[in-house]
Amino acid sequence: MPTTLQDRSEAGEGTAVRYAYKASLIGSAHQFELTEDGLSWRIAGRSGVWDYADISAVKLSYRPVSMQQQRFRADIDNAKGGRIAILSTTWQTATLVAPQGHLYRDFIVELHRRMQAAGSRARLVGGLGPKTYTAALALLACLAVAMIGLLLTALLTSNWMGALFLVGFAALFTWQVGGFVTRNRPRRYSFDQLPDALLPKADRNR
Incomplete structure (x- = not known):
């Protein structure tokens, strides 16, 4: 069944929600934060804050690699032409790409909830083109x-x-x-029903 926005993180309405991952062994981590002002990001020395209402599109996909089969990705577009990518895995060593499934899922679900609360009209798509x-x-x-x-x-x-x-x-x-191929079937989804196939499984034991 699709994920609803009730399956969000336990953070309060005004609480900042953070997520970070390393796209490679070289360089600093990509850092993201959901704040009252919007989606704050810091990537490779660049940073910014996007108002939730200014996010024009979110694309969720399943992107396995040889070192980590449970790997998911969210591509987020800004109305002014910017794009950032958020991955569900992080590099730890030269031979270890570790999953961050429940952290990634909580962040993505909470992002959608805050976008909906801000009256976003973003295009929500999943899978391949x-x-x-x-x-x-x-x-x-x-x-x-x-x-x-x-x-x-x-x-x-x-x-x-x-x-x-x-x-x-x-x-x-x-x-x-x-x-x-099955997970990445092209689809449109709504704020109320996120596609479970394009998100890590929820951790019911937390």
Whole structure:
């Protein structure tokens, strides 16, 4: 079920809500804060405060990488042309990209709540762009046809090891790529119903 704005952080109405992550090992953390004045951000020596009503668009997406499968992203646009990105993971060491799922989720949900309270008319979208999504589906269809052809060839030639390998590869590919495509289906959403598929799972034990 989609996330509602009632599933927000426990912060009070006027309490600042903070979130930070490191996009790489080099450089300082990207820092964000939800204040009474708006969305405050500090990235690579630059900083600013965007009024919630001036945020023109929010795009949520699922962006897994090899080192961290549970990785989500929010792209936030300002009416004056600025854009900032917020990721749900942070670099800790050269080999560790750590998830910050519940912190990211709380921040994004609270951001939407404050935007709605400010009367925002921002465009709220999720997933890939329609053209990119269509191209991804076409590519997957071509790969599926090729895999089926190879599997039939392996079966007709009694190459059981090859067939077993293809089945295993297809299952792994479907699990990884299929989840990416399914989650990133293009969609519009509302302030009252954020897409759960594009947010980390809520931590019910907190």
